[in-house]
Amino acid sequence: MAIVTKQPTPPRPAPLSESSVIGWVRINLFNSWMNTGLTLASLYIVYVAVSGLGVWGFSDAVWVAKDRRECFAISVDGACWAGVVSWIDNIFYGRYPRAELWRVNLGGVLLIVWMAPLWLPRVKAKIFIGLSAVFIYPFLAGYLFTGGDKGIFMQTMVTVAMVCVAGNTLHAMIGVISGRSLPEFLIGFLRMKEASEKNQRNMLLGILSLTVIAAYILQMNWSLETVSWTKWGGMFLTLVISGIGIASALPGGIILALGRRSKLTLIRVLSISVIEMFRSLPLITVLFMATTMFPLFMPEGFVLNKLVQVIIAVCLFYACYMAETVRGGLQAIAPGQQEAAHTIGFGYWKTMGLVVMPQALRVMIPNIVGTFIQLLKDTTLVSIIGLYDILGMLRAISQDTPWRGLYREPLLFGAIVFFIVCFIMSKYSRHLEVKLSTGHKTGNE
Amino acid sequence: MDQGRPDVFTAYALKLCDGASPHSGLAPIRLSYESLHVTLWSIIVAANDAETTNKVSALIKPKEHFDFFHDERVRSFLYQFLTACAVGWVVWYLVSNTSHNLEVRGMNTGFGFLTSSAGFDVDFKFIEYIPGQGTYFDIFLIGCLNSLFVSGLAIVGCTILGFFIGILRLSSNWLSSKLALTYIEIIRNTPILVQVIFWYIGVFSFLPTVKNSVDLSFGAEVFLLNNRGLNMASPLPGDLFWLTQVAFVVAVIGVFVLRYWSHKRQDDIGKPFPTLIASSALLAILPGGVYLLTGSPLDWDIPTLQGFNFVGGFSLPPAFLALLFALTIYSAARFAEMVRAGILSVDKGQSDAALAIGMRPSRVMVLVVIPQAMRAIVPPMISLWMDVLKNSSLAIAIGYADVVSLFMQTTLNQAGYAVEIVAMTMAFFMTISLTISALMNYYNKRIQLVER
Numbered sequence: 001m002a003i004v005t006k007q008p009t010p011p012r013p014a015p016l017s018e019s020s021v022i023g024w025v026r027i028n029l030f031n032s033w034m035n036t037g038l039t040l041a042s043l044y045i046v047y048v049a050v051s052g053l054g055v056w057g058f059s060d061a062v063w064v065a066k067d068r069r070e071c072f073a074i075s076v077d078g079a080c081w082a083g084v085v086s087w088i089d090n091i092f093y094g095r096y097p098r099a100e101l102w103r104v105n106l107g108g109v110l111l112i113v114w115m116a117p118l119w120l121p122r123v124k125a126k127i128f129i130g131l132s133a134v135f136i137y138p139f140l141a142g143y144l145f146t147g148g149d150k151g152i153f154m155q156t157m158v159t160v161a162m163v164c165v166a167g168n169t170l171h172a173m174i175g176v177i178s179g180r181s182l183p184e185f186l187i188g189f190l191r192m193k194e195a196s197e198k199n200q201r202n203m204l205l206g207i208l209s210l211t212v213i214a215a216y217i218l219q220m221n222w223s224l225e226t227v228s229w230t231k232w233g234g235m236f237l238t239l240v241i242s243g244i245g246i247a248s249a250l251p252g253g254i255i256l257a258l259g260r261r262s263k264l265t266l267i268r269v270l271s272i273s274v275i276e277m278f279r280s281l282p283l284i285t286v287l288f289m290a291t292t293m294f295p296l297f298m299p300e301g302f303v304l305n306k307l308v309q310v311i312i313a314v315c316l317f318y319a320c321y322m323a324e325t326v327r328g329g330l331q332a333i334a335p336g337q338q339e340a341a342h343t344i345g346f347g348y349w350k351t352m353g354l355v356v357m358p359q360a361l362r363v364m365i366p367n368i369v370g371t372f373i374q375l376l377k378d379t380t381l382v383s384i385i386g387l388y389d390i391l392g393m394l395r396a397i398s399q400d401t402p403w404r405g406l407y408r409e410p411l412l413f414g415a416i417v418f419f420i421v422c423f424i425m426s427k428y429s430r431h432l433e434v435k436l437s438t439g440h441k442t443g444n445e
Numbered sequence: 446m447d448q449g450r451p452d453v454f455t456a457y458a459l460k461l462c463d464g465a466s467p468h469s470g471l472a473p474i475r476l477s478y479e480s481l482h483v484t485l486w487s488i489i490v491a492a493n494d495a496e497t498t499n500k501v502s503a504l505i506k507p508k509e510h511f512d513f514f515h516d517e518r519v520r521s522f523l524y525q526f527l528t529a530c531a532v533g534w535v536v537w538y539l540v541s542n543t544s545h546n547l548e549v550r551g552m553n554t555g556f557g558f559l560t561s562s563a564g565f566d567v568d569f570k571f572i573e574y575i576p577g578q579g580t581y582f583d584i585f586l587i588g589c590l591n592s593l594f595v596s597g598l599a600i601v602g603c604t605i606l607g608f609f610i611g612i613l614r615l616s617s618n619w620l621s622s623k624l625a626l627t628y629i630e631i632i633r634n635t636p637i638l639v640q641v642i643f644w645y646i647g648v649f650s651f652l653p654t655v656k657n658s659v660d661l662s663f664g665a666e667v668f669l670l671n672n673r674g675l676n677m678a679s680p681l682p683g684d685l686f687w688l689t690q691v692a693f694v695v696a697v698i699g700v701f702v703l704r705y706w707s708h709k710r711q712d713d714i715g716k717p718f719p720t721l722i723a724s725s726a727l728l729a730i731l732p733g734g735v736y737l738l739t740g741s742p743l744d745w746d747i748p749t750l751q752g753f754n755f756v757g758g759f760s761l762p763p764a765f766l767a768l769l770f771a772l773t774i775y776s777a778a779r780f781a782e783m784v785r786a787g788i789l790s791v792d793k794g795q796s797d798a799a800l801a802i803g804m805r806p807s808r809v810m811v812l813v814v815i816p817q818a819m820r821a822i823v824p825p826m827i828s829l830w831m832d833v834l835k836n837s838s839l840a841i842a843i844g845y846a847d848v849v850s851l852f853m854q855t856t857l858n859q860a861g862y863a864v865e866i867v868a869m870t871m872a873f874f875m876t877i878s879l880t881i882s883a884l885m886n887y888y889n890k891r892i893q894l895v896e897r
Contacts, residue, residue, distance in 0.1 A: 028617070028618065028619040028620075029618060029619060029620055031617070035616075035617065035618045038613075038616065038618045038620075038621045039618055039620050039621070041621075042618070042620045042621045042624045043620065045624060046620075046624065263521070264521050264524055264525050264528075265525070266525040266528055266529055267524070267525065267528055270528065270532060276879065276882075277871075277875065279878070280831075280874055280875045280877075280878030280879060280882075281835070281871055281874050281875065281878075282835035282836065282838040282839075282849070282874060283835075284838045284839065284841060284849060285838060285849055285853060285867075285870055285871060285874065288849070288853050288854070288867070289867050289871070292857065292863045292867060293543075293863065293864070293867060295546070296542070296543045296546045296547065296863065296864070297539045297542055297543055298542060298546075299542050299545075300542075300545060300546060300549060373634070377634075377635070377636035377637070378636065378638075380636045380638045380639060381638055381839075383638070383842075384638075384839075384841055384842050391636070391638060391639060391642075395642070398646075407646040407647055407650075408643070408646075408647040411639055411642060411643045411646075411647060412643070412647075414639055415635040415636075415639050415640075415643070418634065418635050418636055418639065419630075419631060419634045419635050422633075422634035422635075423630060423634045426634065
């Protein structure tokens with residue numbers, strides 16, 4: 001009897017009790033008495049939450065109605081989303097003139113177009129794209145949103161911004177298609193590859209100045225109706241405040257963090273005291289301070305509007321928070337990096353800018369995004385001091401005659417909007433962290 | 446200055462090595478790699494030697510002239526001087542503007558207003574205060590105490606709830622873990638202000654009226670919840686009640702002694718002592734016995750319905766409850782993440798080893814994992830507690846009488862004195878935060894010594 005086979009016996013599949021759905025359920029949910037209890041309790045919570053919210057928020061909810069009374073007439077126990085639906089423009093744009101909403105939308109689209117190349121592969125010089133988005137886009141957006149007469153400075157900035165948009169977009173397209181940058185492409189297009197460097201540069205400068213002049217002439221007879229900042233509101237205002245906050249908190253935080261680690265005693269002491277002062281205060285007291293004290297700080301007759309006061313307060317406050325985040329990242333970088341950079345002759349700014357900061361920023365990405373999320377969420381505090389941001393608008397619904405007393409649905413809607421934005425941001429930061437990690441662990445995971 | 450010299454040599458030496466390395470085809474100096482190293486090493490050693498240094502520096506003649514703008518000391522002085530000038534100018538500018546503005550607007554200054562009487566009432570207070578007689582300083586104290594009270598309770602609540610949820614998040618039970626994750630993600634990604642307002646007008650305003658109060662104590666009518674808040678019985682201590690309090694303190698001290706003794710005993714003879722049972726028994730029996738022996742000297746002031754409201758007992762306004770709930774639930778979500786990260790930071794080998802020597806999983810958690818996880822949990826936990834105190838200032842959105850809404854808003858609107866009031870409110874927050882962070886630094890230094 002041959003018991004030796006030439007073929008290896010194929011592995012048998014795992015027993016059904018281990019591999020099937022039932023097996024998974026048994027291992028993960030019912031493997032001990034305690035876990036069974038936990039599972040049943042969790043199932044009960046899920047059932048109560050889902051059925052309660054589902055019935056209230058979906059199956060019994062009213063989506064279209066004229067006013068709250070009609071909501072009640074249709075369904076007593078359901079949510080009255082009709083109020084939110086009829087206020088949706090207010091929630092997103094505040095009291096911005098309805099005929100001018102395209103300006104806000106255009107501003108948003110322009111920002112997306114401006115920033116999109118940062119995420120595209122094969123595009124070169126991303127740092128310039130990012131810098132231009134931070135330093136030039138705000139002027140264009142500011143003009144778009146406020147409108148009115150533009151002085152010579154504003155005209156120039158709008159022109160520069162227009163050139164930047166056009167250049168950025170072209171550059172990104174060329175980059176995606178051929179992997180070259182815009183100047184390289186232009187030189188190639190004009191068949192000047194053989195020409196001397198000086199000629200090439202002059203040619204490019206000529207093209208640039210022609211574009212600038214063309215853009216300047218183009219924008220000269222544009223005129224936009226003035227929209228006072230008091231008409232701004234809703235999600236738009238929240239995004240304006242938090243956008244400016246985000247754009248200025250990171251550079252401010254980096255400067256403060258470097259100041260805190262500086263060898264110069266005075267600078268270090270100043271940075272520490274500013275950071276510790278703002279970090280020990282609640283944001284709302286800083287906002288109150290801004291609205292009550294800034295008018296006193298300014299010379300007589302000079303009035304800062306409330307929006308600017310709030311923005312300054314938010315920027316200062318979050319720069320200090322960002323400084324601590326950045327400091328955490330700087331501490332994670334081994335001192336050898338700095339010493340090595342000094343050895344090959346780098347000065348302070350080169351060491352920091354080219355060696356330490358890039359590494360530190362990569363380590364800090366989750367925390368930076370965390371601070372950004374915090375900033376976005378905390379922007380809702382401006383509603384307390386009387387700006388109509390998204391929360392202010394949501395609370396105003398209950399003061400509106402047809403929807404008097406409608407509290408819960410608007411707040412839940414606001415919570416959902418924030419949840420979506422913040423959740424996407426935090427998931428993206430996780431993704432970035434994984435993508436940028438170079439293999440060596442710096443934290444204790 | 447001497448420090449720089451070996452570097453010059455090292456750089457030179459490296460250059461030589463590079464040129465003579467076996468990989469480059471053109472070796473400028475035909476020497477074996479080994480002997481080159483020895484030569485270079487002797488040069489470096491010689492360079493460090495003071496005498497040779499002088500000789501060599503005489504040969505090399507470095508540019509040692511004093512360059513004013515490239516000298517480190519001059520530069521550092523210059524930078525600091527410029528910063529000092531700029532900051533000084535800004536401060537002077539702000540102060541002079543402020544004093545000028547105050548003068549122009551005819552606003553009074555000084556802290557004298559603190560002793561003048563305030564005309565408004567406060568609905569929730571811990572100290573005696575009569576409107577019209579109490580001073581603004583009383584208002585400040587009431588505000589501070591209210592802030593501390595709500596944040597203290599929220600800190601206790603969020604720590605317990607967050608710990609529980611953090612453990613649940615790590616549970617092997619898939620469903621509970623995902624449920625905890627859902628809770629954490631939903632709460633963390635929505636603004637706390639929205640949550641505070643939601644609890645206030647979305648939940649605590651929808652409670653039944655006073656007449657139809659919900660009884661939370663199952664028919665005993667000592668915890669009554671309605672849309673005016675939570676009414677509960679308050680204790681009225683009798684003459685000899687202080688003896689019970691003393692007994693309680695003695696029992697607490699006894700627990701600490703017992704703990705110390707049982708640790709020592711376990712170290713000596715290796716047998717554990719049932720500390721938990723013994724200390725709970727001590728805590729229950731000693732004060733309880735004294736209380737009964739002195740003839741139960743404690744009465745309860747039970748809230749009773751008179752007219753349209755409850756009289757007697759202690760009542761917590763809905764704004765307080767909303768703020769407490771919102772703070773607890775929001776901070777618990779953040780704390781749960783800290784607990785999870787802390788426990789995951791403990792090396793898996795630790796719990797494996799503990800299991801290998803036969804410890805039960807629950808004891809592994811309590812005796813091995815959690816004590817080590819605390820090192821990672823405590824620092825962020827303390828800053829979370831500080832955040833709870835700071836977030837308690839959101840009371841202003843729902844009208845709970847905390848320091849910001851009472852002092853920085855109401856008093857500022859009534860009395861003026863913007864500079865003083867803003868400064869005092871900030872001082873309150875800064876005192877507490879800076880004290881805590883000083884303690885924090887001390888703690889961090891202490892646990893760093895333990896670290897290997």
